[in-house]
Amino acid sequence: MPTILGQNQYGKAENRVVKITRDGDTHHIKDLNVSVALSGDLEEVHLSGSNAHCLPTDTTKNTVYAFAKEYGIESAEQFGIHLARHFVTSQEPIHRARIRIEEYAWERIETSDANSKFIGSDEVKHSFVRKGQETRVTEITYDGEQWQVISGLKDLVVMNSTNSEFWGYIKDKYTTLKEAYDRILATQVSGRWRFNWTDDEQRMPNWERSYEQVKKHMLHAFAETYSLSLQQTLYQMGSRIINNRSEIDEVRFSLPNKHHFLVDLEPFGLKNDNEVYYAADRPYGLIEATVLRDGVEAKIPVDLTNL
Numbered sequence: 001m002p003t004i005l006g007q008n009q010y011g012k013a014e015n016r017v018v019k020i021t022r023d024g025d026t027h028h029i030k031d032l033n034v035s036v037a038l039s040g041d042l043e044e045v046h047l048s049g050s051n052a053h054c055l056p057t058d059t060t061k062n063t064v065y066a067f068a069k070e071y072g073i074e075s076a077e078q079f080g081i082h083l084a085r086h087f088v089t090s091q092e093p094i095h096r097a098r099i100r101i102e103e104y105a106w107e108r109i110e111t112s113d114a115n116s117k118f119i120g121s122d123e124v125k126h127s128f129v130r131k132g133q134e135t136r137v138t139e140i141t142y143d144g145e146q147w148q149v150i151s152g153l154k155d156l157v158v159m160n161s162t163n164s165e166f167w168g169y170i171k172d173k174y175t176t177l178k179e180a181y182d183r184i185l186a187t188q189v190s191g192r193w194r195f196n197w198t199d200d201e202q203r204m205p206n207w208e209r210s211y212e213q214v215k216k217h218m219l220h221a222f223a224e225t226y227s228l229s230l231q232q233t234l235y236q237m238g239s240r241i242i243n244n245r246s247e248i249d250e251v252r253f254s255l256p257n258k259h260h261f262l263v264d265l266e267p268f269g270l271k272n273d274n275e276v277y278y279a280a281d282r283p284y285g286l287i288e289a290t291v292l293r294d295g296v297e298a299k300i301p302v303d304l305t306n307l
C-alpha cells in the first residue's frame, strides 16, 4: 500500500533553563521549561533518510541555552519570539517554529522578621521559594490514652543562588565531580515534625500557628545558612525548628538535591559566568536525616513515604 507523510514536526522538548541575573548582591531568577518544535521541508529526512535539511534537536537545545546568555530572558514571550524567529530565518528548510514555554515562578524568602539574625543584610537577596503552595500533611495516632501527632509538608521548593559550596569530599577512581565553591543549592522539601503533646487537652498546641512558625524557621534557616553541603543545611533547618518551637521534639527531612549544572557555552564563543544553568530532574542526590531534641527518642518513620 502506498503511503504518504502527513504533518510532522521535531525538536528538543523540555529544555530546563535557569538564568540567574546578578544585580550586585540581588539575584533574579528566570526558570523555564522550553520545548522547540520545527517543521518545514523535511520530507526527505523521513522518506530517504537524507539529513541535509535536518537541524539536529541537539542544536535546538544548545540554541536555547546560548540565547539565554546572549539575549537574556526578559520574559518567556520575548524569549520564545527570539527563538522562533531565529530557527525560521536562519535555516532555509525550516518554515515554522513552535516554541512552548512553561515558566516556574519564584518569590524571595522574606527574613525581615524580629527573630531573624540577618535583618537588613543582603542574605535574602539570593534565597527563593517557588510559588505555588506546598502540601501540608498530618498523622494522628491515638491508643485510648496517648496521642501522637506528626505534622509536616511536602513539595516546598526552595533555592539559594549563591552561598553554597561542596568540596573536600572523598575522591576514588570513579569520582569525576568537580569541587564547587559557588553553586546553586535547590531542594524540594519534604519534612515531618513530631509534637511532644500526648494527652492534656488543656495544653494542646495551637496547630495553625505552629505550622506557620515551623515553616518560617525552616525557610529562614535555609536562606541564612552558608552551606557546605545539603546535609549541613538540613541539620540547620531541623535544629532551628527544635530550638525555637518547644512543642516539637523531632524533625525529619527528605531533601532531594535538585542539581543545577552550569551549561558549557564555550563552544559557542560565550562565557558562562554562573548565569545559565541546566536544571536536571534525575538522577538526584537524596539527603535524609532526623534532628532530635537531646534526650528524646526518634519516632518518625525513616521512610517518609510511609507516613
Ligand SMILES: O=c1[nH]c(=O)c2[nH]c(=O)[nH]c2[nH]1
Pocket (backbone or CB within 6 Å): 166, 177, 228, 229, 230, 231, 257, 285
Ligand atoms: O550537598 C551535597 N551533598 C552530597 O553528599 C553530595 N554529593 C554530590 O555529588 N553532590 C553533593 N552535594
